[in-house]
Amino acid sequence: MKVELQGQVALVTGAAQGIGKSIADRLAANGARVIYADVQYEVAAESAASQSLGVAMAMDVTRDDQVQEVMDRTVQEYGRLDILVNNAGVNTLEHRVTIDEFPREEWDRLLAVDLTGLYVASKAAAQIMRSQQSGKIINIASVVGIVPLRLQSPFVAAKAGVINLTRSMAIELGPYGILVNAIAPGSTLTDGTKELFYGEGGKFRDSVQELLNHIPLGRPATTDEIAHATLFLAAPESSYINGHVLTVDGGWSAGYMREF
């Protein structure tokens, strides 16, 4: 799918690798100037270098000052901000435990990035977009913000928060020409999920078939499949979609697979 993003300026948080990198690459390949913002600046710089329209900026979404600096630089250097993709997110690899054992520090760390970081970036971007009277904000939520999973309580709580925040931002910002939507990816093949599930030494490799049994398409998403959905929400073709959460989960959340 190819769309027209020529002349538009996009910023993707957490764009160094994984889903964020695929999204940034896809937007750039469709003509947008793309800022690869990431706390891992070196990796982001390497990723951005692969696209002629890519540029990397160092940004920790939990730091208001860094976020503001990146937004200011974006406007100074490229004149505007049309698309913000809130992709930066973390989940816990070590603490896969029930809530009665879940460490407070880990809860705080996840919420700070996954929910509060999204607020910080959206707030700064919305100020620019409001003065332009146009813009698109796309939040990368998760299917676990819709259906609960065990053993990752802060992540499911943060993603559910992102989903309803998406809706409230949509009604707040719609009148200023700013559309706000979310994507809820299902299980996606990334370095993180390889470490947990899909890789040879994956910590939960044994239970991976159990997970895939719940997915009608029988496989995890590729990062590029999430990127395509994001590209669609960034494109002119989706200009009447606002306040929506688009699941890209292979049918995971559509119901139960059963043999009777």
Place this chain on the structure above:
Amino acid sequence: MLDGTLADKVAVVTGGSRGIGRATSLALARQGAALVVNYHDQADAELDQSTAASEVVAAIVESGGKAVAHQADISDEQAARGLIDRAVDEFGRIDILVNNAGICPSQDFLEMPVSLFDRVHAVNLRGAFISSQQAARHMVRQGHGGRIITVSSISALVGGSYQAAYCPTKSGLHSMMQSLAILLGPHGITCNSVGPGEVDTDMNRILPDYDEIAAQLANRIPVGRVAQPEDIADPIVFLASDGARYVNGAFLLIDGGMFVNLQ
């Protein structure tokens, strides 16, 4: 979309002569798909638009595409199966089905005859069931997947005061797509629905003072306007495109933010 993303695909659009179906037929054809444009002669004649389907086909053919019109009342089982088979007869296969045909007669619940309820269900829900089943049988046999995209509605999520027959068909349609998504997913056939909000089509234009109603509704829609059919057609093209291959069982709301604002 800029790249003829549906080249070599064959699509059937039910109710493709007017409104969202018309815009969808044109949009799919622009991306290279060959089209079977379904229409119901009686419904088009009632609105004095008997040439609507042939105009859609002519527009597609004039711009170098392939299309045929096919008259069928999809509430009739044989007619609906025949419609889907037409794609295979004409173009050798079917890759995309858009279940779009629908009716929405407004009536007070207290006065509504059961016959009206039955008719709305027969067209909206039963017609989509038969069309989807016939299309899926071909797609499974063909062995290279497919796309079933159903035009549900914001009315799947919210009721309407004169729509006690219509709204349940729209939630029923999405529910059916979820079940088909699960069953057909292993065959590589994805099943999704779109949920248009208020759209400027004959279905709504039939109301007297529609312009006034639309202006009032626009106040409840964060983007400040009712939709045009093209606003719905483009997202349907996305769902039909290769890039959407992991989207399955989804409900894509296209309402300018109306639903979240109504709550």
